[in-house]
Amino acid sequence: MIYDADYIVEEKTIVRLFEKNGKKAIRHDTTLEPYIYGLAEEDISRKLSTICAERRGEKVCVKNVELVEKYFAGKKRLFHKITFRHPQDVPSLREEIKMFCKIFEYDIPFVKRFCMDRGIVPLEHIERNPLKVMSLDIEVLCHGAPNARGDPVIMISTWGERGKVFSWKRADTEYVEFCKDERDMFERFFSFLQEEDPEIILTYNGDNFDFPYIEERCRILRIKNAFLDNLAIKKRTRGSEASMVGIVHVDMYPIMRRTMSLTRYTLEDVYFELFGVEKKDIDTGLIPKYWEKEDTRMILAEYALSDAEATYKIGASFLPLQYELCRIVGQMLFDISRSSTSLLVEYLLMRHAFQKNEVVPNKGHGSEGTYEGGFVMEPRKGLHEHVVVLDFKSLYPSIIITHNIDPQTIDCPCCKNNVAPTGHHFCMKKDAFIPSILKTLLEKRGEIKKKMKSDEDKSLYFQQWALKILANSFYGYLAYPLSRWYSKECAEATTAWGRQYLKTIMESAQKHHFSVIYGDTDSLFITMGDANTDNVRHFLEEVNSQLPSPMELEYEGYYQTGLFVTKKKYALYNGKILTRGLEIVRRDWSKIARDTQKSILSTVLQGNPQTAAEIIKDVTKRIKNGDVPIEDLVINTQLTMPPSHYKTKGAHVIVAERLMEEGQEVRVGDIISFLVKKGKGLIRDKAVTYEEFVKNKYEYDPDYYIQNQVMPAVMRIMTAFGYTEDTLKYEKSEQKGLEEWF
DNA sequence: CATTATCGGGG
């Protein structure tokens, strides 16, 4: 069973397949040569085979050219199959080749190409060959943002078959291994890793934090070993990726972002959401204090261990889904765990294209203007009771299948009866590429769900989930301008049909005397007068008998109350609060704004907007009177470039410039913390650091904190009750328009 | 209103 792969170059390009069949082995495969296709409008094989270029002072040439028959967009065409000695020769030679013919499949990474062409199914027998998983996490001694240049790693925690913490100050627990110093800690940790020899290392944000940090510290400490030689931190446009040869690093953070819908994705939040219990947490500002004394160092060790354990547990819950995605898509775990769903769809389509002898279209070039998306109804604002949510089961996939939407079927000479609201029509006779793959996915999912009723096999659940994720990503893939099968017309037709179906259902719901409160793309929110859902069931049956298969409207859930503010902004309550688009969670808001918002949202959903109004008045009063602790007023913003590069300078940039003039060290990437002091003028001219604020005994600007912080945060919620800003602020006490919402 | 800039996760 293959769990990872890479390639090296000797005389030939060698794909190394990392396998586990009982025990581990590395298999070499030299059967695939790098290649691309050139459209053969005429046979120019001889010309093409002489093309050479220079790369780093070395001459590289096309290795071979042969004529092959392939399909392109469903039509038989002749292509030159152009082979190379080295994958890296492709980018060096393709520009020159492009001068003579149209080229295709010139940008497919070699190992991915190998997986598609050889029909590799990674992790095919994972139930028989369970992979050894180990999580890791580091703790850093820092004041403010951690900086690898000066702030040492103080603990490394791991979890797997056992929990272990490496620390270079004593802590009296059996799981802590005491090390002499930081260097000794790293060395012991690396040899531990070598002994354990896991196939998978799990982290939480290890791509951007733990591994880059470890690498930098080891460089500073001049530690060298095989593990570090095999560790690669690749810079991407956004963030980085940390990989090792023969060990799959899976960073759970990006997976959780894609898989769960939360407002925040800290380890603590994710853990709580998944397991319903609070994970051990500490104020990271206190780490230096805990580290200092032997009796409190335990707290730190426990925290370190709990992070590694939580990461491991999250992995145990979500790796199976990644495994299934690997098997369906046919690419390696490292890539699958970091790929957007659009990219997963692309790998899958490319593999199918190879099997059908189709040449893969080239990537799109970028945005070609926007078009209309799903229908979003302006909600009936305010608090509603007995809310039922209905949604279309896989709306876009079922539309694509039902109407056979594909770049190859668009505007055929036949089938003029299958017309989208956009005016384009689609051929119903052809077995189209994308709809047929999509149909296979949905049918497979149906079978698995059926099987799940009698079969206990847990992997079935993850199989159907993986299939659902992929199916639901096809529309986004068609609509993504950089994708290889991008088609604005197809995407547009899909959403247009979607709007038509949703509007029809909404009208129908109204005819059945439900009150429609809100609807977005594939869902509608209705109220029923009481908690009896029988009428809804009837309505669903009737609707579904009329919808073309596989389209289906489903019952999503019942909620005691629902608060609707504007399009895309609402909250539902059924013992638990579920919010969409309402909460502010970012660090560039002050604590007072965040806290106030949280408390009024909860109050409102329990049916007490008056109380919420009182809370707001009380907070604004406290701000006016200067009663708010200044810690709650601090705003943190990152300096992302040198101050002189800014075209528009925000408050934090002005503060950073002043600090630099005063000779303080301010670096790009630093978080600038500031408060807004009382006075006239622009916000940025009133921004001062915490130290300046305290030293000069400034007063804060109550108007700023009310107008720009607390009010925007709470007004998102309170406008739904007809409150205006003026009625909520401290000065006035009038509450108008309240009764009409009840 | 459009344009420019920032957030996230980690300590």
Next chain:
DNA sequence: GTGTACGATAATG
């Protein structure tokens, strides 16, 4: 690495 590619939201002009 035969790969450029986040998506949402706030502040400024």
